[in-house]
Amino acid sequence: xxxxxxxxxxxxxVTEVFxxxxxxxxxxxxxxxxxxxxxxxGNTIFYHNMSSCPIVIPLGTEVKVVGLNKDxxxxxxxxxxxxxxxxxxxxxxxxxxxxxKNEIGLESVxxxxxxxxxxxxxxxxxxxxxxxxxxxxxxxxxxAVKSYMHSFGEVxxxxxxxxxxxxxxxxxxxxxxx
Numbered sequence: 181x182x183x184x185x186x187x188x189x190x191x192x193x194v195t196e197v198f199x200x201x202x203x204x205x206x207x208x209x210x211x212x213x214x215x216x217x218x219x220x221x222g223n224t225i226f227y228h229n230m231s232s233c234p235i236v237i238p239l240g241t242e243v244k245v246v247g248l249n250k251d252x253x254x255x256x257x258x259x260x261x262x263x264x265x266x267x268x269x270x271x272x273x274x275x276x277x278x279x280x281k282n283e284i285g286l287e288s289v290x291x292x293x294x295x296x297x298x299x300x301x302x303x304x305x306x307x308x309x310x311x312x313x314x315x316x317x318x319x320x321x322x323x324a325v326k327s328y329m330h331s332f333g334e335v336x337x338x339x340x341x342x343x344x345x346x347x348x349x350x351x352x353x354x355x356x357x358x
Contacts, residue, residue, distance in 0.1 A: 206270060210245045212255070212277035214238065215284060215332075216316040217300065220264060225276075227268040227328045229316030231300070232346045237264060239297075239313065240284055243277070274332040275317045285309055308336055308356055318354075319344040 218225050219233035226233075237243065237257065246263065247254035253266040253273055266276055278284055289297060289310055296303050297314040306314070318341035321327045327335055335341075345351040 206245060206248060206253070206273050208245055208247065210279070211258070212243050212245065212273075212279060213281045213284060214241045214243065215274075215276055215278050216313050218264075218266075218276060218316065223262070223264050225264050225266045226347075227266075227317070227326075228319035228344065230319075230344055230346050231315075231351050235300075240281060240286065242281075248273075269329060272329065272331050275327070275330075275335060284313070286313060289313065302352070302354060311341070311354055311356075312336070315341075315343055315352075315354075318342055 214237045216229070217235035217239045218237040219229050219231070220226065220236045221233055225236065237255075242258040243255040243264075244258055245253065246256045248270045251267065251269055253268065253270050253276075254263060255266070255277075256263045266273075268276070286294070286297070293303065293306060293310055296306070297310060300314055302311050302314055312335075317335065318327055320342035321330060321335050321338035322340055325338075339356045341354045341356075343351045343354070
């Protein structure tokens with residue numbers, strides 16, 4: 181019985197250490213802000229922003245991390261206490277949230293493009309940052325290269341983004357030039 185208890189204790193501690201390290205500095209009780217309007221179904225947000233889902237956490241919304249592990253981040257909205265799970269690797273949390281609301285960059289977007297961003301529309305001439313604010317994280321960042329395991333920085337390095345209506349249907353392909 182002592183061996184089983186010891187084994188369970190060690191397994192729990194190893195899991196906690198692994199999850200803490202894997203999240204690369206993200207920890208429980210951190211306060212973050214939504215990098216874009218996060219879409220989901222019920223209390224689940226998927227790794228890419230499917231256009232068929234409603235926005236459940238609006239751009240700039242303050243949330244608190246209430247749980248995390250390797251493949252899921254659980255946040256609670258500060259204003260209404262709703263809880264959402266993001267089904268994505270926790271070391272890629274920076275695709276969804278920022279620590280400082282000023283990092284979002286909405287204040288540097290022109291007035292006409294802000295209207296497009298707030299309505300999730302993309303117009304020609306938008307920068308990568310503006311498209312990201314408007315549409316969120318793409319499903320793919322190149323032909324057959326899922327954004328799932330890539331950080332915000334890696335997504336921003338790609339010049340071709342594929343967005344989906346749902347988990348199977350392609351919605352848009354956006355190509356950036358210079």
